Amino acid sequence: MxxxxxxxxxxxxxxxxxxxxxxxxxxxxxxxxxxxxxxxxxxxxxxxxxxxxxxxxxxxxxxxxxxxxxxxxxxxxxxxxxSDSNELADLQEAFRVRNALQCGFCTPGMLLAAQELLLRGGVPSREEIRVHLSGNYCRCTGYHAIVDAVEATAQARAGSAR
Amino acid sequence: MKPAAFAYAKAHSIEHAVELLGKHDGEARLLAGGQSLIASLNMRLASPPMLVDINDIAGLDRIDMTDGHVLIGAMARHADVERSSIIAKHAPLISRAMPHIAHAAIRNRGTIGGSLAYADPAAELPACMVALGAKLEIAGLQGRRVVAAEDFFKGMFETALGPNDMLVAVHVPAATAQTRVGFEELARRHGDYAIVGLAAAAQVAGAKLSDVRLVYFSVGDAPVRARGAESAIAAGDIDGAAAALSKDLLPTADLESSAEVKLHLAGVLLRRVVRQLQEARA
Incomplete structure (x- = not known):
């Protein structure tokens, strides 16, 4: 050593x-x-x-x-x-459905960053989502679809929690 | 890129950390949150022979009220400071500044002591400490000493800390019912370094502001007090204050903005922040 x-x-x-x-x-x-x-x-x-x-x-x-x-x-x-624990399954599906990834290079970091915001509960505003993800760069999507996917997941989770 | 090789030691107390620094003739570096240090190691802008990790020193992350002051330990992480009810109540300027610091993942790791000791001229916290008249507690081989924030920041990445010194805590005078604070910064994207930023504190008496402290960042080598503008604001003359900025500040151009743009934006921020100072306290 x-x-x-x-x-x-x-x-x-x-x-x-x-x-x-x-x-x-x-x-x-x-x-x-x-x-x-x-x-x-x-x-x-x-x-x-x-x-x-x-x-x-x-x-x-x-x-x-x-x-x-x-x-x-x-x-x-x-x-x-x-991913294996399935805690992100709904978020991953929302990313897939909305084309919130193209090359996929940023996706692992993007998912973990988004999940931290989602775990706070409630439905964050689009601005809050953008601010929280501001430290994760994506060079393909232009972010719009990512914000859509995170917002949709937040809404779905809030809905099923009711 | 990857860092050059270095040795690593975990300090178990403040005294131990200072002792380890002393053993390496000032060549060792303290590792706090590492959010600037490890980046500079990765880029090989620095290659110290040893890192002294202060992350496991018990109690160094505490946030407390002690006789009229908010005590913030050097290892208090930005995310904890951001969420602290003590800071929100007794040092609201710091709470306002926090969301502007980098990004969530960086704030989970970065520390107040690391940010102050690094003294980046574009950083928010040094300006806040000068605006609040905070005192910085330093441990060295000769024992403890306390330095006023205004004397601590000497220049670009340069502070009153010697090579064998460790910043251990900041002591921030607690806000009173008369204290007003304001904070604004302009950056191209959220979390980017500021083009210009302003941290401010004042005392209110009736409709007048006194003890006005306007501290700009990202316009010089260190936080800059706009003393001419401070006097004008205390006299109730906002236009005079805006005009005084051209004498108070001598910004230099950076890659993004000319000196003229920075000076113009400093005036924009002045009006926004003075409005915040005039607002009733929530």
Whole structure:
């Protein structure tokens, strides 16, 4: 082990993981390269584009601006986990129905960011949706269909909660 | 890009963090939220030999009222400050500024101490601290000291912090029934760095404003007080205040805006923020 490598033990999508990581390894690289969870994408690698969005202890963070070594003892959830648990199924379907993705590169981050807003409950305004998603870039859709999909999901969830 | 190699240590107390900094001759860097630091490591704009992680120091994220002041620990994350009822009640200027800081995922991780210590000239919080007359508590090898916000911000990314110092908390005078605050910024997209921004505080007595503090950001190397405009506002002369800005501010052009545009927008924000200062407190 080099003098810049450290042991980490964390939970990823509900499974316990123990690995040795270089201090300089970001959480996003750890997920992709060490664990093979390539649903977390890497775009700008300096916190601007949002495609590396994952959940750390229940809140969305930039996977490229968090170090793997900092996640010792923490709970990480990626798009694979959120997708497999079906918690996003309605949102994913709304994205599909409304063409809220084309190339799909931003979609994992977009879904996790949108889900954080939706989990607050109620039906956010279109402006609130746009503000909440302002940290996630999409270069295909022009955002309109994404806002439509998030709004429709919020309305459907609020309706079924009544 | 990926960062160059560095060593990593978790500090278990403020004293331990300062001690670790001291061991590396000022070359080690503190890791708070990491939202600016890790970006600069990724781009290899910085390559420190060691990061001292202060995320696990107990109590460093507290938000409390202590004898007339709101105490905000350096590791209080933006999202927690944004949601804090103590801050909303006793330091409403900070609550107003919070939604303008970056994006939700960044605010979940970024910290007040990190933002202040980084001292980006386009950042909201340094200007708020100057407007509120906050005091910044610093731990160093020689012990603790307190620096007024106005003396803390020295220039672009430059503060009163030495290489072995750690910002541990800010102490913000609590708002009274007479306190009025205002905040506005203009950015091309939500969460982008401001083209121009203004944080303001004043005391109201009848129809008059006193102790007016107008602090602009993104118009210079550090937060800039518009002292001529402050005097004019206290005298009830809004047009005079707008005119005074051309002497108070010396903005330089950036990639997006010329100096003239920035100065014009500073006047637009002045009128909006003064209106906020004149509003009755909710």
């Amino acid at each position: 080099s003098d810049t490598a450290y042991n980490v033990a964390l939970t990823v999508n509900g499974e316990a993981v123990s690995e040795t990581v270089e201090a300089r390894m970001t959480l996003a690289d750890f997920l992709r390269d060490t664990l093979g969870l390539t649903g977390t994408h890497l775009g700008c690698e300096h916190g601007v584009c949002g495609t590396c969005t994952v959940r750390l202890d229940g809140v969305i963070v930039r996977g490229c601006l968090t170090l793997a070594v900092q996640c010792n003892g923490k709970r990480v959830e990626t798009i694979e986990g959120a």
